Amino acid sequence: MSNNKYKVLIIEDDANICSFIKTILEANGYQAIAAGNCAQGKMMFTSYVPDLIILDLGLPDCDGTEVIRFVRESSSTAIVVLSARSDEYDKVQALDMGANDYITKPFGTEELLARVRVALRNRRQESGIAPGTRFTLADLEINYDKRQVFVKGEEVKLTQTEYNILAYLSEHVGKIMTYAVIIRSVWGVMDSGSIKKLQVNMASIRKKLGSRIDNDNTHYIINELGVGYRMLEESEIE
Numbered sequence: 668m669s670n671n672k673y674k675v676l677i678i679e680d681d682a683n684i685c686s687f688i689k690t691i692l693e694a695n696g697y698q699a700i701a702a703g704n705c706a707q708g709k710m711m712f713t714s715y716v717p718d719l720i721i722l723d724l725g726l727p728d729c730d731g732t733e734v735i736r737f738v739r740e741s742s743s744t745a746i747v748v749l750s751a752r753s754d755e756y757d758k759v760q761a762l763d764m765g766a767n768d769y770i771t772k773p774f775g776t777e778e779l780l781a782r783v784r785v786a787l788r789n790r791r792q793e794s795g796i797a798p799g800t801r802f803t804l805a806d807l808e809i810n811y812d813k814r815q816v817f818v819k820g821e822e823v824k825l826t827q828t829e830y831n832i833l834a835y836l837s838e839h840v841g842k843i844m845t846y847a848v849i850i851r852s853v854w855g856v857m858d859s860g861s862i863k864k865l866q867v868n869m870a871s872i873r874k875k876l877g878s879r880i881d882n883d884n885t886h887y888i889i890n891e892l893g894v895g896y897r898m899l900e901e902s903e904i905e
C-alpha cells in the first residue's frame with residue numbers, strides 16, 4: 668500500500684455524515700481524519716497539515732467560516748464546505764472567504780469524490796499556467812498566448828471582457844467561481860451593476876460558443892443560480 672496518500676481532514680459534528688465521508692474516502696485511497704467541532708478541527712489542521720479539509724458550516728462551538736478564516740491565515744489548503752440547501756448565503760460567504768467549493772447535503776458518493784478530486788487538482792494547478800499552454804474541453808479550445816478561442820476548430824470572436832471571463836473560468840475548470848470572485852478578477856472592483864454586467868457578458872459568451880451538441884441546451888459553462896459560474900470538466904462531458 669502506498670503511503671503517499673492525500674490527507675483529508677473532515678470537520679463535521681454529525682457522526683453519521685462524518686463516518687459516511689470517512690468510509691468513502693478511505694475506500695478510495697485517501698487518508699481521512701475527523702474532528703467533531705471547531706476547536707478540535709483547528710488543532711488537527713495545525714498538527715496534521717491536511718491536503719484538503721471537508722468542512723461543515725454548522726458546528727456546535729463556532730461557525731464553520733471561523734475555521735476558513737483560521738486556515739487561510741496560514742495556508743492555501745483546499746477547503747470544501749458542506750452546507751444545507753437553505754444556507755445559500757452561508758455558502759457564498761464561505762466561497763468568498765476562500766473555500767474552494769461546496770457540496771450541498773444530501774450528497775452521494777460520486778459527487779463527494781468528484782468534488783474532492785477537483786479541489787485537490789485545483790490546488791496543484793495554483794502555480795499558474797505555463798506559457799504556450801492550450802486549454803481544451805470537448806470541442807472548445809483556448810490559446811492563452813494568442814488569446815484566441817476556437818469551437819470545433821473555428822475561431823470565435825470574443826470581446827476583451829468576454830475573453831477574460833472565459834479564460835478565468837477555464838483556469839479554474841470544474842470549480843464554482845462566485846460572482847464576486849469573477850468580478851474582482853475581471854473588473855477589479857465591484858459595484859451595484861457588476862452582477863448584471865457579468866450576466867450579460869456570460870449570456871453573450873454562451874451564445875457565441877453555442878451549445879456543445881447541435882440544437883441542444885448543453886453548455887461548457889453552467890450557472891449555479893445565486894452563486895456563480897462553473898466550467899464543466901472533461902469527465903462531466905460525455
Ligand code: CA
Nearest residue numbers: 680723725726
Ligand atoms: Ca452540523
